[in-house]
Amino acid sequence: MSQTNTQEAPLKETFKRWLHPIQMKLPIVLPFFSPTALRAGYRAAQLTQIVATLRSPQGCPWDRKQTLRTILPDLREEVLEAVEAGQKALDGEYDDFQEELGDVLFLVTFLSRFCEEDGHFSLADAYTDIVEKMIRRHPHVFEDPSIKEEDIKRNWAKIKAQEKASSQPTFRSIFEGIPALLPALHLAQKISAKAIQVGFDWPDEQAVLRKVDEELQELREAIAHESHERQEAELGDLLFTIVNLARHLKIDAENALASTSHRFRKRFQQVEQLVFADQKDLHETPQHELEHYWQRAKELEKHASNTPSS
Numbered sequence: 044m045s046q047t048n049t050q051e052a053p054l055k056e057t058f059k060r061w062l063h064p065i066q067m068k069l070p071i072v073l074p075f076f077s078p079t080a081l082r083a084g085y086r087a088a089q090l091t092q093i094v095a096t097l098r099s100p101q102g103c104p105w106d107r108k109q110t111l112r113t114i115l116p117d118l119r120e121e122v123l124e125a126v127e128a129g130q131k132a133l134d135g136e137y138d139d140f141q142e143e144l145g146d147v148l149f150l151v152t153f154l155s156r157f158c159e160e161d162g163h164f165s166l167a168d169a170y171t172d173i174v175e176k177m178i179r180r181h182p183h184v185f186e187d188p189s190i191k192e193e194d195i196k197r198n199w200a201k202i203k204a205q206e207k208a209s210s211q212p213t214f215r216s217i218f219e220g221i222p223a224l225l226p227a228l229h230l231a232q233k234i235s236a237k238a239i240q241v242g243f244d245w246p247d248e249q250a251v252l253r254k255v256d257e258e259l260q261e262l263r264e265a266i267a268h269e270s271h272e273r274q275e276a277e278l279g280d281l282l283f284t285i286v287n288l289a290r291h292l293k294i295d296a297e298n299a300l301a302s303t304s305h306r307f308r309k310r311f312q313q314v315e316q317l318v319f320a321d322q323k324d325l326h327e328t329p330q331h332e333l334e335h336y337w338q339r340a341k342e343l344e345k346h347a348s349n350t351p352s353s
Contacts, residue, residue, distance in 0.1 A: 087148075087152075090148065090149065090152050091152055091156075091166055094106075094149075094152045094153055094156045095156065098156055098160070106153075109153070109157075110157065111154065111157045111158070114150065114153060114154055114157070115154070117150055118147075118150045118151075118154065119224075121143065121146045121147050121150055122147055124143050124146070125140070125143035125144055125146070125147050126301075127143075128140040128142075128143040128144075129143075130298075130301045130302065130305055131305070133298070133302065134302075134305065151166075151169075152166055155169055217237045217238070217240065217241065218234060218237055221233045221234065221237070226297070228282075228286065228296055228297050228300060229297050231282070231283050231286040231296070232286055232289075232290065232295070232296055232297065235283075235286060235287050235290055236290070239290075244287075245287065245291070247291065248288060248291040248292055251284065251287055251288040251291050252288065254284050254287075255281070255284050255285060255288060258277065258280045258281040258284050259281055261277050261280070261281075262274070262277040262278055262280075262281050264277075265277040309344075310337070310340045310341065310344060311337075311340075313340035313343060313344065314333065314336045314337055314339075314340050317336045317339055317340065318333075318336055
């Protein structure tokens, strides 16, 4: 055996053991890191060290003063900015998405540093948790490739339930773990997805459409005869049912509404430009004229989409 092979064999076994303890029990061995993974890992290590340096006595006074309480609001804001940039990316505008994802990664690293300093957990512990979870929840990839596609979702729900049962053998609602601070539309999707895991669902989209009609009629009656609070409740029922219709149609309701909002804003900005070009004040333009400008904006939008790119 050559010297290279002699050195390579123990290195390979060491690498496999270091990669993850679970891996040694799997029939499918995780491959060596790809160049992309190695590059990402190196940059993640750099960022971890940068944050540690910023928090050190020789670091940045502002960064040393920060706490979990002061930075958590920033995480929420940066995640929302990343989602907004992601919505633009859906329309082909990727300019901001990379930067916003980087900002989120920085705050995740920053917040993990606080927890490490207080003796709770490190960023490496968080990485370990998610690696273990992803391997455990994908037995069809890392354990038994013969698992059928229709069993994958059922296994996913079962594995998640087992994880919760092993950590706390008391009563747990199927809705536990859903953040209460989620945007309402996303929250409705999450709650509905949990309910269908135990079979609580309409049989098909036609049944959901009939329910939409029913809820719409109840809203009409509430508008005609009921209080504002009752109208709000009925409108909520209608929106919740529409979210379930989207799910049956395999449409993400959050993305659908975000895309429509983005299209509306983009088109109305075109209306603003048209009004400005005609030297008019937007706030003093009558509604029927705004509708005319709206139709012009639609035509310009249609023409732009049909024009071949140079």
